Amino acid sequence: MGVELIILDVLIVLSAVALSLVYINHSRGSKAFLCEDCRFNTAELCLKSERPRAIDCTSYRPVLEQNTSVEG
Numbered sequence: 001m002g003v004e005l006i007i008l009d010v011l012i013v014l015s016a017v018a019l020s021l022v023y024i025n026h027s028r029g030s031k032a033f034l035c036e037d038c039r040f041n042t043a044e045l046c047l048k049s050e051r052p053r054a055i056d057c058t059s060y061r062p063v064l065e066q067n068t069s070v071e072g
């Protein structure tokens with residue numbers, strides 16, 4: 001009975017670690033802080049107290065890709 005509980009505990013911990021890694025890899029932002037690649041990361045555009053070290057922000061928007069192609 002005790003061994004089964006230990007195995008179950010280990011499986012639960014491993015599952016939690018795996019889910020955490022999946023979340024980290026698929027969470028928004030590619031840097032440690034969302035602000036680092038947020039298009040609003042200037043004092044003029046963002047007045048939030050979390051800036052520049054927000055790790056969760058509903059206003060986060062990634063920096064837009066620069067379109068370097070010339071249409072003609």
Ligand code: SF4
Binds near residue numbers: 057058
């Ligand atoms: S909107 Fe949020 S993520 Fe973007 S700069 Fe402001 S605090 Fe940071």
